[in-house]
Amino acid sequence: MEYYHEMDPRRPATPQRTSFLLAQVGALASKRFAEHTRTLGLTPGDAGVLRLLGRSPALSQRELADRLGTVPSRIVSLVDSLETRGLVERSRSTTDRRNYELRLTPSGQEHLARLRRVAEQHETELLASLTPEEAAQLHNLLQVLAAAHTLDPDLHQETGR
Amino acid sequence: MEYYHEMDPRRPATPQRTSFLLAQVGALASKRFAEHTRTLGLTPGDAGVLRLLGRSPALSQRELADRLGTVPSRIVSLVDSLETRGLVERSRSTTDRRNYELRLTPSGQEHLARLRRVAEQHETELLASLTPEEAAQLHNLLQVLAAAHTLDPDLHQETGR
DNA sequence: TATTGTTATACTCTATAACTATA
DNA sequence: TATAGTTATAGAGTATAACAATA
Numbered sequence A, B: 001m002e003y004y005h006e007m008d009p010r011r012p013a014t015p016q017r018t019s020f021l022l023a024q025v026g027a028l029a030s031k032r033f034a035e036h037t038r039t040l041g042l043t044p045g046d047a048g049v050l051r052l053l054g055r056s057p058a059l060s061q062r063e064l065a066d067r068l069g070t071v072p073s074r075i076v077s078l079v080d081s082l083e084t085r086g087l088v089e090r091s092r093s094t095t096d097r098r099n100y101e102l103r104l105t106p107s108g109q110e111h112l113a114r115l116r117r118v119a120e121q122h123e124t125e126l127l128a129s130l131t132p133e134e135a136a137q138l139h140n141l142l143q144v145l146a147a148a149h150t151l152d153p154d155l156h157q158e159t160g161r
Numbered sequence C: 001t002a003t004t005g006t007t008a009t010a011c012t013c014t015a016t017a018a019c020t021a022t023a
Numbered sequence D: 001t002a003t004a005g006t007t008a009t010a011g012a013g014t015a016t017a018a019c020a021a022t023a
Helices: A018-039 A044-055 A061-068 A072-084 A106-126 A132-150 B018-039 B044-055 B061-068 B072-084 B106-126 B132-150
Strands: A088-092 A100-104 B088-092 B100-104
Touching: A018 A044, A018 A106, A018 B018, A018 B106, A018 B132, A044 A061, A044 A072, A044 A088, A044 A100, A044 A106, A061 A072, A061 A100, A072 A088, A100 A106, A106 B018, A132 B018, A132 B132, B018 B044, B018 B106, B044 B061, B044 B072, B044 B088, B044 B100, B044 B106, B061 B072, B061 B100, B072 B088, B100 B106
Parallel strands: none
Antiparallel strands: A088 A100, B088 B100
16 A cells, blocks of 8 residues: 555645655655566666675675665575576675675676666656756755755664664 | 665765655655654554545545555554544445445544644655745646656556556 | 674565455 | 455565674
8 A cells, every 4th residue: 555655546635745745756766666677587676786786896795784774684685696696796705704795797787787778768757757957957856855864964864774 | 675765875976866866755755754653653554544534534445445545455454443543433334334434533633633733844844955946846846747657547557556 | 792694583564365244 | 246344364575683603
């Protein structure tokens, strides 16, 4: 159920709040993205790992967990699965043998490239009803909100609760 | 884990896509709203039921499920809980005794009023970093997106899958 | 002692399917 | 037969806590 994300086509008696719309449209974006990744045989979680390892090779599982805002135990099954499918490889760090260094395999890099293409397609589809100027406006407004809510240390962090 | 909603304060090497930002900020809005409802002893699901019954009294559970984009079985436990707490009451329809007619009790109406106040507060907090003009702009852009994606019958519906 | 990764477990949320009662 | 509501169950997704290996 979408409770707060309700998408009833009937018009509400009261005008929708912006925060409500934001949650609705944001949930739509997430859902559509998940559908796109699924066509590649990847979950959104897989996509997050591939994206980060593409940007930062040799990450440890602990670091990966921190950056994704989750716990190390969650990373284990994610990397297990990606390793089994040959997209990611673990090698022990030579300097600290507790750590793994995680890297994309060539196949993992291909998957990441495909992922970037569907992300681009997703972006295009989602914003198709906006003019380029409107899309740029939206981008800026969202960045203001993201910055305001993550950079204020007095507010609880979004990731990891 | 927020995978796609990752809120890593480190700047990404590539600029964030708007769809990504939308998912991030939307998830933030949902999470903050849930925190607000929790201070009233309500889940976001509870809030959805109260809001709809406030607007449309005498709804059946089936209708409620449809409007919230979920299945009837999900409504049962939600209404059970609200009924136990004295916020909602079930009465059998006199015209078709299969249906319930759901209504808010006076206490339910008070809770709904409180809910509206925290929703207003939530809205204010979330958008505090925008000027009124920017907030209005954001509202309009989001409405365009919401309309484009729900009114097109060729695209899968967001609610209910 | 502290940290990385692992396992086992549990919890939350939600959907599916079979059932009952009414129509 | 069809529909409203109910129950039992199961599946995602994710977190917690205890543990082994290494530092």
